[in-house]
Amino acid sequence: MITGSLVALVTPMFEDGSVDFDSLQKLVDFHVDAGTDGIISVGTSGESATLDIPEQIEVIAKTVEFAAGRIPIIAGTGGNSTSEALELTERSAALDVTACLLVVPYYNKPTQEGLYRHFRYIAERVDIPQWLYNVPGRTALDMANDTVVRLSGVDNIVGIKDATADISRVADFRTRCGDDFVLYSGDDATTLEFIKAGGHGCISVTANVAPAKMHAMCAAALQGDYDTATKLNNELDGLHRGLFLESNPIPVKWAVNQLGLIPGGIRLPLTWLDDRYHDAVALAMKHAGVARQA
Numbered sequence: 001m002i003t004g005s006l007v008a009l010v011t012p013m014f015e016d017g018s019v020d021f022d023s024l025q026k027l028v029d030f031h032v033d034a035g036t037d038g039i040i041s042v043g044t045s046g047e048s049a050t051l052d053i054p055e056q057i058e059v060i061a062k063t064v065e066f067a068a069g070r071i072p073i074i075a076g077t078g079g080n081s082t083s084e085a086l087e088l089t090e091r092s093a094a095l096d097v098t099a100c101l102l103v104v105p106y107y108n109k110p111t112q113e114g115l116y117r118h119f120r121y122i123a124e125r126v127d128i129p130q131w132l133y134n135v136p137g138r139t140a141l142d143m144a145n146d147t148v149v150r151l152s153g154v155d156n157i158v159g160i161k162d163a164t165a166d167i168s169r170v171a172d173f174r175t176r177c178g179d180d181f182v183l184y185s186g187d188d189a190t191t192l193e194f195i196k197a198g199g200h201g202c203i204s205v206t207a208n209v210a211p212a213k214m215h216a217m218c219a220a221a222l223q224g225d226y227d228t229a230t231k232l233n234n235e236l237d238g239l240h241r242g243l244f245l246e247s248n249p250i251p252v253k254w255a256v257n258q259l260g261l262i263p264g265g266i267r268l269p270l271t272w273l274d275d276r277y278h279d280a281v282a283l284a285m286k287h288a289g290v291a292r293q294a
Contacts, residue, residue: 013265
């Protein structure tokens with residue numbers, strides 16, 4: 001079981017939208033050095049929606065290569081087509097990733113039974129640990145607790161990233177899914193409360209910008225040192241909120257660019273952070289104690 005702060009890693013791009021693999025290597029080293037507990041490759045923050053399948057697989061493969069066994073790599077392999085999600089999961093499993101993260105199918109809005117069959121179909125065909133990802137704000141569909149409980153009975157469905165910010169779900173999952181079913185917050189602003197309620201960590205956007213402090217905050221919370229965790233979380237709170245002033249990953253890519261770690265590229269239909277938000281994000285970075293890398 002991986003606990004703590006896992007980063008939903010951005011995919012660095014040049015201004016023409018092509019992937020910058022040299023910067024990707026720099027990011028992996030940055031997170032290893034900062035103590036990040038795991039890397040999610042090609043999730044929402046990694047612009048999975050605008051990378052085609054060969055690009056997704058190449059980014060995941062390079063991330064595994066650059067990590068060289070120093071940090072767990074989890075591949076984002078979800079989609080709203082079951083066959084596409086299956087292909088991504090199969091191909092990622094062959095790359096020696098630790099697990100795969102599969103988002104609730106978006107846009108086509110299946111029933112709860114459809115969700116159950118979708119995730120079970122993939123899990124039964126690819127022998128790798130798989131984590132569910134529920135983010136209704138993006139998918140327009142909330143995976144019900146009962147569906148999560150049903151899926152937790154599938155041998156290799158072993159956890160969930162829950163981005164609903166509904167802390168009451170944590171206790172329900174712990175009771176009905178068992179202690180071995182790993183629970184990650186997908187909402188930075190409520191991660192501390194999520195862990196206090198029994199969660200195991202977070203899959204974090206904020207960790208792109210302040211990885212050492214996110215790691216320390218989660219570690220303190222998991223150890224029951226809530227005073228330290230609260231102090232650190234208060235320092236991070238501006239980032240938790242500022243990195244969502246526009247749609248993720250727009251603000252976080254701007255912030256990581258300001259750290260000198262990636263160039264200023266993002267793919268349409270996403271655009272670079274509007275000038276009116278620069279000061280707010282910069283102030284949040286300053287409050288969190290992060291600065292440009294040498």
